[in-house]
Amino acid sequence: MLWNMSSLLFILSLITGTLISISSSTWIGAWMGLEMNLLSFIPLMQKNKTPYENEASMKYFLVQAIASVLFLLSILLAGMVDFDYNNYISYLMSSALLMKTGAAPFHFWFPGVMEGLTWVNCLILMTWQKIAPFILLSYKLYMSLFFTTVIVLCVSIGSIGGLNQSSVRKLMAYSSISHLGWMISAMLLSSNYWILYFSIYVILNGAVIYIFNNQSIFHLSQAYYNSSSPMVKFSMFISMLSLGGLPPFLGFLPKWILIQNMMNSQYAMLILIMVMTTLITLYFYLRIMFSAFMFLNQEVGWANNNIKINFITTVMGLSMSGIPIMLMMSFM
Numbered sequence: 401m402l403w404n405m406s407s408l409l410f411i412l413s414l415i416t417g418t419l420i421s422i423s424s425s426t427w428i429g430a431w432m433g434l435e436m437n438l439l440s441f442i443p444l445m446q447k448n449k450t451p452y453e454n455e456a457s458m459k460y461f462l463v464q465a466i467a468s469v470l471f472l473l474s475i476l477l478a479g480m481v482d483f484d485y486n487n488y489i490s491y492l493m494s495s496a497l498l499m500k501t502g503a504a505p506f507h508f509w510f511p512g513v514m515e516g517l518t519w520v521n522c523l524i525l526m527t528w529q530k531i532a533p534f535i536l537l538s539y540k541l542y543m544s545l546f547f548t549t550v551i552v553l554c555v556s557i558g559s560i561g562g563l564n565q566s567s568v569r570k571l572m573a574y575s576s577i578s579h580l581g582w583m584i585s586a587m588l589l590s591s592n593y594w595i596l597y598f599s600i601y602v603i604l605n606g607a608v609i610y611i612f613n614n615q616s617i618f619h620l621s622q623a624y625y626n627s628s629s630p631m632v633k634f635s636m637f638i639s640m641l642s643l644g645g646l647p648p649f650l651g652f653l654p655k656w657i658l659i660q661n662m663m664n665s666q667y668a669m670l671i672l673i674m675v676m677t678t679l680i681t682l683y684f685y686l687r688i689m690f691s692a693f694m695f696l697n698q699e700v701g702w703a704n705n706n707i708k709i710n711f712i713t714t715v716m717g718l719s720m721s722g723i724p725i726m727l728m729m730s731f732m
Contacts, residue, residue: 407447413440414528421532427475430536431468434500437532438464445521456516463499463509470496490540494547497540500533502573503580504553511561514573519613522569526576527602530583534594538587543667547584552673554581559680566620568612571684572605575643578681581674582658589661597654604643604651611636624692637689644685645678 414437421433438461445457474493478486495506502510514522541547558578565571579601586593611632617623623636642649647656655678662671 407444410440410443414444414524418528418532422535427478431472431475434471434532435468437529438468441524441529444524445517447518447521452516456513459509460513467496467499470499491546494537494540497533497537498550501530501580502577503550503584504557504577507557507577510577511570511573514569515567517569519609522572523606523609526572526605530580534583534587534598538591538594541584541587543588547588548670551581551584551670554578554584555674555677559677562681563684568618568620568623572609575681578677582655585662585670585674586654586658589658589665593654593658593661596657600650600654601643604639608636608639608643611639620688623688633692637685637692640685641682641689644682646682
């Protein structure tokens with residue numbers, strides 16, 4: 401992405417829209433912030449003006465517009481109907497915000513949009529674009545059958561959907577849907593747990609996407625061959641396993657905290673489903689990793705060598721930094 405003046409303007413507008421949403425004292429103000437955020441992201445999506453980007457931006461606009469209409473409708477209904485209907489209006493508002501984040505069962509647009517974007521835009525869509533809807537959702541969030549169903553659907557679809565994918569962007573999209581289930585659970589317990597989980601998710605996502613972007617990896621077959629060195633490949637898969645939540649890497653730390661707290665809150669059945677589906681996610685990450693390392697003796701001579709090894713060691717250090725933290729927590 402070229403950082404010209406128009407890009408800078410839209411990025412500032414994108415950040416401002418999110419800040420307006422999360423700091424607004426009225427629902428209408430929050431809706432205005434979401435709209436500002438949406439209309440700032442669409443020009444960023446169309447940076448290279450390829451047909452794939454046009455298709456992705458059109459899909460994104462239509463889905464977000466529908467979600468915005470539902471959100472606005474729920475705001476209007478909240479001021480008009482009796483108290484007895486407040487529960488249903490709350491679910492309508494929550495559904496609109498879940499659609500904006502791409503959570504199951506409103507996830508159908510998410511892998512398709514991800515497939516048409518550059519890696520930088522994928523990172524924005526998976527991280528920054530989730531902040532405002534999540535914080536607005538936290539005002540309406542409480543443990544109920546509706547949110548329990550959403551959590552189970554997120555972790556199930558996110559793990560099963562990624563099993564048969566050859567596109568790395570779609571794989572990351574389904575991984576993001578799976579993480580959304582864990583983030584909703586974290587938000588149900590405490591906003592502090594959500595901040596911890598989301599912060600670690602952003603760091604690990606950024607590390608993985610940096611390598612994918614630098615090596616121009618968009619399909620799994622490229623990950624097998626197109627790598628500048630075994631060290632780069634090793635770092636990429638360590639980061640992916642950490643993102644999947646394999647102990648003892650950093651990605652397991654927030655999941656461990658959530659498992660402990662949900663067990664203490666008597667949500668044993670829910671956390672069992674979440675852990676079992678995360679094992680499926682780890683299965684397809686490990687399957688990719690084993691296949692890629694089998695090809696180490698067939699490295700090609702014309703591989704892309706413009707990635708800095710210093711950054712690779714930083715990524716590995718970040719992913720493995722969970723080990724000493726977990727050892728300390730175990731002994732406490």
